[in-house]
Amino acid sequence: MGSHRFPAYPCRVLTIAQETYDAIVAHAKRDHPDEACGVVAGPEGSDRAERFVPMVNAAGSPTFYEFDSTELLALYKDMDARDEEPVVVYHSHTATEAYPSRTDIGLASEPNAHYVLISTRHCFDEAGGNSDGPVEFRSYRIIDGVVTEEDVAITPPQQTQTV
Amino acid sequence: MAIEVRIPTILRTYTDGAKAVDASGETLTALIDDLEVNHPGIKGRLIENGDLRRFVNVYINDEDVRFIGGLEATLTDGDQVVVLPAVAGG
Incomplete structure (x- = not known):
């Protein structure tokens, strides 16, 4: 191992805009019963989740998700060109709790x-109809196989200035 | 022969934080062996049991190497190699 270390995160909280939160939840509901996935990109080092980028689950599965390899490269090149990084990596579980699975932990590769x-x-009844049940939305750091849950702070929609 | 290799965040522990390093080799296998000389340990993060790890993607000039010969994919001077871990889970 080299001497380079990942920065420590003393304040463990995800701050996310209401619109982005809503967009992630809507994506998860839309793709149910398959897992939905995507990122929210933001300026490198800023920890600001700003640009919502839903991705296709190439696995098309209720128990697995994977970004398509070509789309993955396009996403990272795009973020690179914008000096961004994936501030949030999200995916849904459609039959189990919103906690990282063993596979999630093993494959987590974005320490920031x-x-x-x-x-x-x-959220859905037996027939697949909307049951208006609660959506679980939780956030974690996953570094070297260690999962640390963190708070989620939702910021209200931007007020439109009226003169 | 210089080939730029883009290193993902998770593997920058092997490159002292560098986002890109130069390496050389006429095939991907040779390139990875050359990377290992200067960045010991990195090879094991890319290769397992003699094959590219299932959840590591490597691209040569934007082509996923799985479609162009895998570890035997050929390289020429000026090529760009990108390493990206899969974003995947269960």
């Missing part, structure tokens, strides 16, 4: 990201 887990398990 907030890993957001959404669960839609209570």
